[in-house]
Amino acid sequence: MQRSKSDVWVGLLVIIGAIAFLFLSLQSANLLTLNWHSSYAVSARFDNIGGLKRQAAVKSAGVVVGRVKEISFDDTKFQALVILSMDNRFQFPKDSSLKILTSGLLGEQYIGIEAGSDAKNLEPGDMVSSTQSAIVLESLISQFLYNKAADGPSGGAR
Amino acid sequence: MIRFLSNTGATLRLLLIAVGASFKLFVSLIKLFRPCMRRFNLVVEQMHFLGNYSLAIISISGLFVGFVLGLQGYYTLQKYGSESALGLLVALSLVRELGPVVCALLFAGRAGTSLTAEIGLMRAGEQLSAMEMMGVDPVARILAPRFWAGVFTMPILAAVFSAMGIVGGWVVGVVMIGIDAGSFWGQMQGGVDFFKDVLNGVLKSFIFGITVTFVALYQGFAAQPTPEGVSRSTTSTVVVASLFVLGLDFVLTALMFSL
Numbered sequence: 001m002q003r004s005k006s007d008v009w010v011g012l013l014v015i016i017g018a019i020a021f022l023f024l025s026l027q028s029a030n031l032l033t034l035n036w037h038s039s040y041a042v043s044a045r046f047d048n049i050g051g052l053k054r055q056a057a058v059k060s061a062g063v064v065v066g067r068v069k070e071i072s073f074d075d076t077k078f079q080a081l082v083i084l085s086m087d088n089r090f091q092f093p094k095d096s097s098l099k100i101l102t103s104g105l106l107g108e109q110y111i112g113i114e115a116g117s118d119a120k121n122l123e124p125g126d127m128v129s130s131t132q133s134a135i136v137l138e139s140l141i142s143q144f145l146y147n148k149a150a151d152g153p154s155g156g157a158r
Numbered sequence: 159m160i161r162f163l164s165n166t167g168a169t170l171r172l173l174l175i176a177v178g179a180s181f182k183l184f185v186s187l188i189k190l191f192r193p194c195m196r197r198f199n200l201v202v203e204q205m206h207f208l209g210n211y212s213l214a215i216i217s218i219s220g221l222f223v224g225f226v227l228g229l230q231g232y233y234t235l236q237k238y239g240s241e242s243a244l245g246l247l248v249a250l251s252l253v254r255e256l257g258p259v260v261c262a263l264l265f266a267g268r269a270g271t272s273l274t275a276e277i278g279l280m281r282a283g284e285q286l287s288a289m290e291m292m293g294v295d296p297v298a299r300i301l302a303p304r305f306w307a308g309v310f311t312m313p314i315l316a317a318v319f320s321a322m323g324i325v326g327g328w329v330v331g332v333v334m335i336g337i338d339a340g341s342f343w344g345q346m347q348g349g350v351d352f353f354k355d356v357l358n359g360v361l362k363s364f365i366f367g368i369t370v371t372f373v374a375l376y377q378g379f380a381a382q383p384t385p386e387g388v389s390r391s392t393t394s395t396v397v398v399a400s401l402f403v404l405g406l407d408f409v410l411t412a413l414m415f416s417l
Contacts (some may be wrong), residue, residue, distance in 0.1 A: 006206035013209045017314030020321035021360070027343070028249045028324055060339040108348075 039085040040124040042070065043097050049080045050109055050134025052100055057110040058084050059101075065090040068111065084111065086122070093118040094126065100134035109134060177225065183297070187372070190302035197303070204307030208269040212315060215268055215310045216261060220319035223256060224248060224326020228416065231327070234334055241331075246349040248327030254415070255357045257320035261405050262366035265312060266309060266399035270374035273304055274395040277378030278388035286379075301375050308374075312367025354406050358414045366403050369392035373399040 049071065059064035064087035074081045086092070095116030102109050122128070195202055231247040277300065280286050286296040324346075331337045348358065374395045381391035 006203050009210045010202050010205045013205065013213060013311075013314060016213070017317050020314075020317040023321045024253060024317060024324075025352055028253065028346050029350040029356045043368050 038088045039066065039084055040088060040122075041085050042122055042124070042128060043081060043083045044128040044131050045074065045077065045079040045081055046098075046131050046133050047079055047098065048133040048136060049082060050100055050102075050136060052109045052111070052134065053080070056108065058086065058113055059110055060092070060113045060115065061088070063114065067093075082111075090115075091121040094120045094122055095130065096122065096128060097130040097132070098128050099132040102135075104152050162255045163201075179380065180372075183301075183376055183379065184372060186297055186361055187302055187305045187375075190298055191306065193298060194302050194306045200303035201307045201310070204304045205311050208265075208273075208304075209311040209314060212265060212268045212311070213318065216264060216315045216319050217322045218256075219260065219264055220252075220322030221326040223260060223377075224252070224323035224328075225318075225330050227251060227256075227323065228327040228330030228335075228347055232331060234338075241337050242333045243334075243345050243349075243383070244327065244337055245342035245346035248331070249346045249350050250355065252320045252323040252327075253355050255407075255411070257323065258316045258359055258363040258366055258388065259403060260377040261316040261319040261363060262312065262370050262403045263400055265308075265315060265367075266370045266374070266396055266403070269311075270395050270399055271392050272369050273308070273374040274378040274381070274392045275388060277301070277304075277375060278383075278391050281379065281381055282385070282388055284383070301379065305371050305375055308346070308371025309364065309367045312370070313363045316363030316366075317360065318405035354415075362407070362410055362414075365406065369402050369406060373402060 008024055037092070048063075052068060053069065054068055054071060056068040057064045058068065066080060066084050070083040072081045073079075092113060093116040095118040097114050097116065099112045101112045101124040116130075227248045228244065231244050232241055235241050235243055235247065277286075280296075280300065286300070289296045289299065328339075328342065332342050334341045375397045377391040378388075379399070381387045
């Protein structure tokens, strides 16, 4: 009798633990949206990837359609080589363009993909040729200063 | 001079004996895994004792740790205008760090001490010697079920602790302060990785479960069979287990998250 009573309580304990674990994995780690779909790899070269990281999202119209799989450096062209794994459910035209964007002012960087108008779709292993680098704050500021200087002394000097 | 040397030598010898004896006990407990599974009722009984009675303190402390994390995290994050990252902060710090560690410390205080006292009193009352006389191995009959029960219970408790903490952070952040619920959960889901964060946290709590339960059992088993000795062992269970947990935590974190 005593034993079966503790069995019940331990069963309850284990169930509570399982619920807590499920809560952690589903609600906080969002396991459901982990990519169980098959994907195809597409590569692209960027002049500057800024703070892009692996696993960063690839978004089209704000919807996640893939992830950054790998980032490496191509020392023949001195560019960053980014490999994206795109969700198989979403197909994009061959002449789609990639941009590195930032979510919010200080947020994570992600890749925005804009659909082109080619009739053929991207195939696994294709390289996207039209890319736009991340905006680096320093170069933006220096560009601004150069433009200001080129405008003449009207703005800055007293 | 000679007295100093002989004292040092005696201390060193005692230390070595403790290390050797605890290692021997540890190996025999690991070996007793299969016999324990065969008599699982003993383990279940101990899980009831260790787990269910710790559940209240674990979940309430988890809730309060979550409250405090919510308040303190909000205070820091709102200086940078990124209060929406509160969910991520609460979830990551709980799942990776605070869940396993604080839970292990509480477990050492709540369950470890009672294990040490129980076994120390058995030792003092010569019940363990009596069992040996009857040809029953006290390690197999008394220690091993408690050990494996503690090892199984600890990850459950740590998961409950983390989940309650996240709920606490949600209560403070979303319900009381009024952060947008969507960004609270969304940032959390974007930043917490299942394999890197959640599973590593579970692994941590598993290792802490082994550590705390083993320290408690060894302290009880090696206690001086006097009232003083049992009380001293109980104290040192908390001290040694806490130190081991915190030290191991550093090592584990460095191993898991630097790679």
